[in-house]
Amino acid sequence: MAILVIAEHAKGKLAGSTLNTLAAAQKLGGDIHVLVAGHGVDAVASEAAQAAGVAKVLKLDDAALAHLTAENLTPAVVAHAKNYSHVLAPATTFGKNLLPRVAALLDVQMVSDITAVVSADTFQRPIYAGNAIATVQSTDAIKLITVRSTGFDAVAASGGSASIEAVTACVDNNLSRFVGQELTVSARPELTAAKVIVSGGRGMQSGDNFPMLEKLADLLGAAVGASRAAVDAGFVPNDYQVGQTGKIVAPQLYIAVGISGAIQHLAGMKDSKVIVAINKDEEAPIFSVADYGLVGDLFTLVPELTAEVAKLKG
Amino acid sequence: MKILVAIKRVIDANVKVRVKADGTGVETANVKMAMNPFCEIAVEEAVRLKEKGVATEIVVVTAGPAQAQETLRTALALGADRAIHIEETTELEPLAIAKLLKAVVEREQPQMVLLGKQSVDADNNQTGQMLAGLLGWPQGTFLSKVGVHAGEVDVVREIDGGLETLTLKLPAVLTTDLRLNEPRFASLPNIMKAKQKPLAKLTVAELGVNVAPRVKTLKVEAPAARKAGIKVGSVQELVDKLRNEAKVI
Ligand SMILES: Cc1cc2nc3c(=O)[nH]c(=O)nc-3n(C[C@H](O)[C@H](O)[C@H](O)COP(=O)(O)OP(=O)(O)OC[C@H]3O[C@@H](n4cnc5c(N)ncnc54)[C@H](O)[C@@H]3O)c2cc1C
Ligand SMILES: Nc1ncnc2c1ncn2[C@@H]1O[C@H](COP(=O)(O)O)[C@@H](O)[C@H]1O
Numbered sequence: 001m002a003i004l005v006i007a008e009h010a011k012g013k014l015a016g017s018t019l020n021t022l023a024a025a026q027k028l029g030g031d032i033h034v035l036v037a038g039h040g041v042d043a044v045a046s047e048a049a050q051a052a053g054v055a056k057v058l059k060l061d062d063a064a065l066a067h068l069t070a071e072n073l074t075p076a077v078v079a080h081a082k083n084y085s086h087v088l089a090p091a092t093t094f095g096k097n098l099l100p101r102v103a104a105l106l107d108v109q110m111v112s113d114i115t116a117v118v119s120a121d122t123f124q125r126p127i128y129a130g131n132a133i134a135t136v137q138s139t140d141a142i143k144l145i146t147v148r149s150t151g152f153d154a155v156a157a158s159g160g161s162a163s164i165e166a167v168t169a170c171v172d173n174n175l176s177r178f179v180g181q182e183l184t185v186s187a188r189p190e191l192t193a194a195k196v197i198v199s200g201g202r203g204m205q206s207g208d209n210f211p212m213l214e215k216l217a218d219l220l221g222a223a224v225g226a227s228r229a230a231v232d233a234g235f236v237p238n239d240y241q242v243g244q245t246g247k248i249v250a251p252q253l254y255i256a257v258g259i260s261g262a263i264q265h266l267a268g269m270k271d272s273k274v275i276v277a278i279n280k281d282e283e284a285p286i287f288s289v290a291d292y293g294l295v296g297d298l299f300t301l302v303p304e305l306t307a308e309v310a311k312l313k314g
Numbered sequence: 315m316k317i318l319v320a321i322k323r324v325i326d327a328n329v330k331v332r333v334k335a336d337g338t339g340v341e342t343a344n345v346k347m348a349m350n351p352f353c354e355i356a357v358e359e360a361v362r363l364k365e366k367g368v369a370t371e372i373v374v375v376t377a378g379p380a381q382a383q384e385t386l387r388t389a390l391a392l393g394a395d396r397a398i399h400i401e402e403t404t405e406l407e408p409l410a411i412a413k414l415l416k417a418v419v420e421r422e423q424p425q426m427v428l429l430g431k432q433s434v435d436a437d438n439n440q441t442g443q444m445l446a447g448l449l450g451w452p453q454g455t456f457l458s459k460v461g462v463h464a465g466e467v468d469v470v471r472e473i474d475g476g477l478e479t480l481t482l483k484l485p486a487v488l489t490t491d492l493r494l495n496e497p498r499f500a501s502l503p504n505i506m507k508a509k510q511k512p513l514a515k516l517t518v519a520e521l522g523v524n525v526a527p528r529v530k531t532l533k534v535e536a537p538a539a540r541k542a543g544i545k546v547g548s549v550q551e552l553v554d555k556l557r558n559e560a561k562v563i
Contacts, residue, residue: 010475069480070443070446070453070455071452071453074447092474093455093456093471093472093473093474094473094474096439096443096455096456097443097453097455097456098443099443100408100439100440100441100442100443100444100447101443101444101446101447101453102447103409103440103444103447104409104412104443104444104445104447104448105447105448107409108409108528109407109408109409109410109527109528109529110409110440111529112437112438112439112440113437113439122532125437126437126537127340127435127436127437127534128325128331128340128434128435128437129434129437130537131330131331131333131340131536131537132331132333132340132534132535132536132537133534133535133536133537134531134533134534135531135532135533135534135535136529136530136531136532137529137530137532138528138529139528139529139530140528140529173452174483175450175451175452175482175483176452176453176454176480176481176482176483177480177481177482178478178479178480179468179479179480179481180478180479181473181475181476181477181478181479182476182477182478182479183475183476183477184475184476192474196562196563220563228492231493232492232493237476237477238458238472238476238477238491238493239472239473239474239475239476244434244437245352245431245432245434245491245492247474252562253556253560253562253563263327263328263330264327270540273560273562274556274560274562275540275543276552276556282545287543287545289540289543290543291540291543291544291560292543292544292545292546292552292555292556292560293543293544293545293546294545294546294548294549294552295545301549304549305549305552305553308549308550308553309553309563312553312557312563
């Protein structure tokens with residue numbers, strides 16, 4: 001049987017996480033269909049049709065899906081899911097909000113946040129903030145899975161030529177009403193897609209000091225992240241949080257500045273290729289995962305580093 | 315309005331867990347246990363809604379072994395009015411827990427169910443959404459703000475791109491994120507008083523739920539360790555290493 005991938009999209013664009021989810025789907029074996037549900041999703045559907053390895057795109061366009069609320073999306077996904085062996089969604093706030101609700105209605109015990117496919121019914125997933133890796137086998141007839149992007153390299157966004165089929169199956173439940181969104185606008189790359197991330201913690205002392213990190217980030221083409229402590233203290237918005245309960249990232253280079261390295265923070269970044277830590281406390285746990293540690297005051301070291309990098313990029 | 319709060323007992327978030335040598339799970343003997351941090355936030359939110367006069371009664375519920383009653387007592391000390399313990403010694407999956415909670419909701423008829431967004435042991439992030447689906451109720455997940463008014467609740471959700479505001483019809487299922495509130499500590503007199511508060515016991519059989527597991531854990535392993543790094547002496551050395559050794563800038 002075929003595999004259904006639920007596309008994540010925003011503002012008329014397919015989200016990068018969908019391409020990582022497609023990569024996980026490819027490891028399962030079987031035709032891959034993508035469900036693009038929303039309102040005004042023609043462009044997203046054609047984008048999905050071009051992604052590598054997609055056989056068919058199901059386009060479900062309905063005004064009741066404009067805000068992708070779980071209440072209205074769920075019946076649509078449930079209606080289509082029954083024809084598939086696997087239903088996959090990205091383990092983002094979109095997929096995490098939606099798929100468990102779908103699973104309950106299909107009477108399936110879903111598997112969250114997989115990082116590897118062992119076989120069509122067996123997967124690996126981190127538990128205990130990544131301090132243990134469980135290999136689990138699903139015995140349900142349909143496998144419902146959310147996919148952690150860092151576990152799977154994205155498939156090519158182009159090259160495919162899937163057919164697009166318009167489908168229906170939408171119920172307006174009237175249970176929830178969209179009021180608004182406050183999205184962080186930034187010219188920098190998105191955290192989960194960035195090749196380089198510069199993250200600040202409580203050691204930054206104030207949001208006013210983050211421009212110092214932004215300057216370094218911009219020279220490196222990096223995204224800016226943060227620890228929970230920095231977000232809780234209001235230095236930066238919630239969507240900057242990296243960690244067990246924030247975003248999971250695995251860039252080529254992660255620079256942790258004034259971050260102690262609590263288990264919950266490490267859970268979100270310890271699969272980065274190269275980790276740099278700048279911290280004045282040489283005993284800080286962050287150094288246990290850092291490839292390169294620099295002990296000292298961030299307020300002198302970060303400007304120095306920025307100047308050195310500027311020379312290089314000069 | 316009656317609020318039901320579902321809570322879970324987990325290994326304390328500050329404990330560094332160790333994988334058992336036989337690969338069947340993690341070491342739990344002599345390990346400090348605590349209420350799941352997101353559940354503490356859920357209890358706190360319910361207590362605040364009661365203090366504001368929005369909630370009239372707070373019922374806390376957990377499914378788990380006998381020791382889970384300690385966690386219920388903690389919630390009672392924090393301000394819950396009564397507790398329900400669904401005693402079960404086998405490990406329960408989120409779908410089974412959601413079904414048990416649904417059965418409790420049918421008995422208790424709350425207007426709101428509060429849960430944590432995620433249990434920090436299994437990291438599922440499923441139970442609240444499943445419960446909402448089974449009940450056919452709206453769901454507000456990963457919340458940093460909750461405001462109740464005439465038959466509805468306004469919620470602010472922490473999403474990947476920032477924040478989202480929704481209005482949900484009551485009754486509704488809500489799950490908490492970290493910044494919803496800062497939980498209080500239980501005072502000694504309240505801990506004493508909690509011992510007298512009612513704690514009812516229910517069984518899985520009484521609730522008529524099949525909790526047989528659907529997902530088998532084949533193996534639990536420690537993650538691959540990172541190779542030890544070095545400390546560099548200067549910014550120049552760091553930049554040189556990043557450029558010429560790691561080749562990442
Ligand atoms: C349920 C739960 C979920 C959580 N989820 C997350 C999560 O997703 N992400 C997350 O990050 N955390 C999370 N946490 C919180 C985590 O436990 C830590 O509290 C948090 O990561 C600490 O942030 P921090 O390292 O910035 O602050 P601190 O631990 O206070 O560390 C600050 C560091 O800055 C250094 N410093 C201070 N001044 C300077 C200076 N001038 N120069 C150089 N260094 C300096 C200090 O030496 C220190 O090491 C969670 C906790 C719980 C209980
Ligand atoms: N055994 C349990 N008993 C009661 N509530 C639970 C139990 N397990 C999980 N929950 C609730 O579901 C939330 C999310 O858990 P999970 O889906 O496992 O990540 C927790 O924060 C609790 O509020």
